Amino acid sequence: MSMTVSLAAVSEEKKVRQSNWDDKETIALATSVKENQSRLFGSGGGCGLESQKRRGWREAAAAVRAVAGKDRGGYESTRKKWRDVAYRAKKYRTHRIGKSVTGGGNQPNFIPVLEAVLDALPDAVTGGVVPPGDCETVPENTKTYSK
Numbered sequence: 118m119s120m121t122v123s124l125a126a127v128s129e130e131k132k133v134r135q136s137n138w139d140d141k142e143t144i145a146l147a148t149s150v151k152e153n154q155s156r157l158f159g160s161g162g163g164c165g166l167e168s169q170k171r172r173g174w175r176e177a178a179a180a181v182r183a184v185a186g187k188d189r190g191g192y193e194s195t196r197k198k199w200r201d202v203a204y205r206a207k208k209y210r211t212h213r214i215g216k217s218v219t220g221g222g223n224q225p226n227f228i229p230v231l232e233a234v235l236d237a238l239p240d241a242v243t244g245g246v247v248p249p250g251d252c253e254t255v256p257e258n259t260k261t262y263s264k
Contacts, residue, residue, distance in 0.1 A: 135189070138181075140230045143202055147230075149177040151237035157238075169206040206234035248253060 150157060156173040159166070174192035181189050189195065209231045
């Protein structure tokens with residue numbers, strides 16, 4: 118006996134898009150990352166390092182959940198949000214420094230959320246020089262992503 122599923126039944130189960138993160142949630146994430154920076158981004162190959170990273174990202178997700186009052190997903194979505202917002206913050210910093218060096222044009226607007234993210238990033242990362250081994254490893258595999 119074979120079961121068939123109609124496409125109509127599958128299409129009725131639409132995914133609901135999560136709302137955008139607000140500033141309070143992003144600042145809570147940046148604060149949690151700054152407090153757990155060595156555990157989240159540290160290297161060294163010690164026993165249980167990857168499980169410590171998972172635990173650290175779960176704690177960051179819990180901190181965001183406490184502020185948001187709703188679930189924002191597991192540690193994977195929290196890590197993805199951090200990578201995205203860190204990328205935006207580094208672009209913001211580059212633009213801000215470029216304007217002050219050349220002296221041309223208006224200064225970019227001060228964005229407190231991105232400033233909080235920049236504060237949570239190590240100086241070497243915001244300066245553009247990442248020392249060897251000072252990057253995030255992904256627990257599921259051995260791919261490496263810069264902070």
